[in-house]
């Protein structure tokens with residue numbers, strides 16, 4: 001259950017009256033959210049999603065609005081925030097910052113087929129071509145500096161073997177990525193897991209949940225995608241999904257030589273990023289709400305598999 005702040009029909013009807021979206025017909029809390037309160041709102045004119053921000057840095061919300069507006073203007077499949085009659089998107093409701101979005105069609109592809117992988121790779125490639133010119137700035141909150149600063153907090157909860165693994169890995173990333181030439185930069189989704197996309201058959205209805213959005217190494221975003229979308233339960237890469245995603249991505253945005261060099265390290269670093277963030281949730285900073293945390297072991301397994309088997313060859317593009 002993840003509606004942390006219940007809303008009445010009257011509150012939402014009054015809220016909607018500043019927007020040109022029609023009148024409230026029905027309001028439904030969305031149970032699957034993890035951080036914010038999300039509602040499906042139906043009016044006599046359209047289907048919408050209302051999000052109340054429960055946690056996080058509220059001063060960063062204008063960045064997310066600007067990023068979504070920018071991507072929407074560039075015809076990426078994202079929920080461009082609905083602006084009111086005065087052009088304002090960000091409001092307050094029940095004492096919480098609130099945004100209204102179009103409701104996008106589709107379901108999360110938990111076992112994506114190869115066409116869905118191709119579509120996702122193509123869309124992310126397009127996203128990154130466009131996002132290189134996004135003028136906003138928000139440093140990546142889960143980059144190597146964060147890993148370096150935070151990994152100490154969980155070491156005490158790990159076996160001696162895992163402590164050594166985590167410490168050695170962070171040191172290697174500092175060596176490899178610290179000395180590398182700057183990688184191509186742009187705006188990132190920052191958490192593009194399967195459950196942050198919606199597909200209707202093979203059509204991508206949209207990419208949602210931009211609250212890890214930031215600016216930084218584009219390769220970081222791509223490595224997150226490969227680790228989530230193209231990994232077998234034993235942590236090894238699934239070659240077909242890997243090639244489907246990277247084939248279409250690289251056709252849109254070929255990697256630079258520095259990115260090719262950094263790629264195996266980036267796959268490991270983004271696996272460790274989730275191993276660590278999930279460990280922090282379990283041991284150090286559990287959420288105020290009673291939600292089942294994601295399993296840290298899954299990303300330890302992925303990290304170990306990347307270490308043991310390395311990266312797969314990158315597919316050739318036409």
Ligand SMILES: Nc1ncnc2c1ncn2[C@@H]1O[C@H](COP(=O)(O)OP(=O)(O)O)[C@@H](O)[C@H]1O
Nearest residue numbers: 030033034035036049079101102103104208209
């Ligand atoms: N624009 C949207 N269109 C359709 N469904 C959405 C949209 N935004 C959110 N959802 C649904 O609400 C759920 C929770 O939203 P999300 O932004 O992921 O919340 P949280 O950050 O709390 O996890 C999503 O898994 C999805 O099912």
Ligand SMILES: N[C@@H](CCOP(=O)(O)O)C(=O)O
Nearest residue numbers: 142191193212274277278294
């Ligand atoms: N998708 C993530 C959750 C979001 O990451 P966080 O660093 O913002 O906690 C996961 O599967 O762990």
